[in-house]
Amino acid sequence: MPGAIYAEGLVKTFGDVRALDGVDLDVPEGTVLGLLGPNGAGKTTTVRVLTTLLQPDSGSAVVAGIDVLKHPNEVRRSIGLSGQFAAVDEYLTGRENLQMVGQLYQLSARDAKARALQLLERFNLAEAADRPAKTYSGGMRRRLDLAAALVVSPPVMFMDEPTTGLDPRNRQQLWEVIQELVGGGTTLLLTTQYLEEADHLADDICVVDHGKVIARGTADQLKARTGGERVEVVVHEPEQITAAREVLASYGKGEVAVAEHTRKLTVPVTGGAKLLAEVIRDLDTRGVEIDDIGLRRPTLDDVFISLTGHVAEAADEGNGEGDGADRAPRKETVK
């Protein structure tokens, strides 16, 4: 049975740009899918298609059991969306914005008011509640937009880069809100450029690049694909590389890689910290002086770089309250 979010063969072109080049997704109910990819990979386009805002050229999608192309209005009633394109009314206050959303979803005036208050507090907006949204900073707007998406808890939620431009404290709080939401059974598709965020929140991760899903799996599965743990040694003298190589080869589960100019040797291993201690002893016995040694496990960053050839660019790292949400357009990677 297809999951709460299901897509098959989504293609969308803009002129010569194939923004989506055959995207397949299947997100089981009550789980979080992290859509990870560099700028221009097709993340927002995927979200726009799944939330009925954009017609694909071909392919099909089913959200909350409803065909997205055949019954867009019904889909809209079953989903929540918070996006790179904020849906905030500039001239209303934060409180009015949230109450209005509640009333659109047919909460009573009293419930809408109570829910608005709760969300304003939750998102650290209580003090600014009665100011027009146009006076909010970028980070505040982003939080208001997220709060608006959470006024009612729809069965399926989409969040496009929910924490870009939030400072670390607000990001942490949003993670908690998201975990609560998912704990209550909501299915969530979230796009992000923060690999740590995908690692923390997502049950499954799809890495997209150039409109294609190029890898999928849990964070651990993806990390395992990039190879397991390895020992890295930096020797003090170039002359000691040969001796160090012999020592590492005797412990390694694969080839010893040597970077001559940095005097760094790397070898895949199993055995963790205990093995590291033995390696250090052996190097010492052989008279190899080391500047640095460490056991390194792959991170999602390694996965991302090895899959896409890009370093993940997280815009606005940590400057939340400033100009986060209305960041300048970022460069696209169209090749």
Ligand SMILES: Nc1ncnc2c1ncn2[C@@H]1O[C@H](COP(=O)(O)OP(=O)(O)OP(=O)(O)O)[C@@H](O)[C@H]1O
């Ligand atoms: N309305 C549009 N008209 C023309 N090209 C578009 C349009 N929307 C998206 N594109 C192009 O489609 C590709 C995918 O864009 P998309 O916005 O989905 O990327 P993204 O993964 O969300 O990137 P980002 O991380 O920068 O938000 C890009 O090359 C983009 O320039």
Ligand SMILES: [Mg+2]
């Ligand atoms: Mg985007």
